[in-house]
Amino acid sequence: MIIDYDKYSLILDNKRVFINCAAFHYFRCPGVDTWRDRLSKIKACGYNTVDLYFCWDYHSKKQGVYDFTGIKDIRALLDLAAELGLFVIARPGPFINAELSLGGLPKWLLNIPDVYIRNKKDGDFFYSEPYMKALKEWYSRIIPIINEYHN
Numbered sequence: 001m002i003i004d005y006d007k008y009s010l011i012l013d014n015k016r017v018f019i020n021c022a023a024f025h026y027f028r029c030p031g032v033d034t035w036r037d038r039l040s041k042i043k044a045c046g047y048n049t050v051d052l053y054f055c056w057d058y059h060s061k062k063q064g065v066y067d068f069t070g071i072k073d074i075r076a077l078l079d080l081a082a083e084l085g086l087f088v089i090a091r092p093g094p095f096i097n098a099e100l101s102l103g104g105l106p107k108w109l110l111n112i113p114d115v116y117i118r119n120k121k122d123g124d125f126f127y128s129e130p131y132m133k134a135l136k137e138w139y140s141r142i143i144p145i146i147n148e149y150h151n
Helices: 032-044 074-083 107-111 129-146
Strands: 003-005 010-012 015-017 021-024 049-053 087-091
Touching (some): 021 032, 032 074, 049 074, 074 087, 074 129
Parallel strands (some): 049 087
Antiparallel strands (some): 003 010, 010 015
C-alpha cells in the first residue's frame, strides 16, 4: 500500500480517501461476537474507520502482568476490523479518558512509590522515572501487537 497525503485528503494507492470515523470502546463490550455486531453497524452507517483506545488498566490488573487473551484478544479485534474493511486509528494511551477511572491507567500505578501519574507534580511537568518505566513496559506490550497490522 502506498500512503500519501496532501492538503485535501489521504491518498492510498493513488486514490483519495476521506476518513469517516466512529469510536469504539471494545473493553465495554468484550468478545468477538459483540465486536462483530458493533463494528458491522459502524460499517453499515457508512464509516470507513474505527478509532480504538487500548485500555492499559483493562489489560494489566497486576503490575508486570498483561492479558491479551479470550475476551481481551485485541488481535481478534484488529483482524475483525480488517475483515470488515475498516481502517483503524490506534490510540494506546497511556491516558485515554473514555470516562474511565484514572483515564484507563492501571490502578496498581498508585501503589508505586514516587510515581507521578501523567508526570505532573504540584501542577508542573515532572519526569517521573517509575511512571515512565511502567509506561515503557505497557508500550512494549501493546505497540508490537498494533504494528502487526498495516493500518
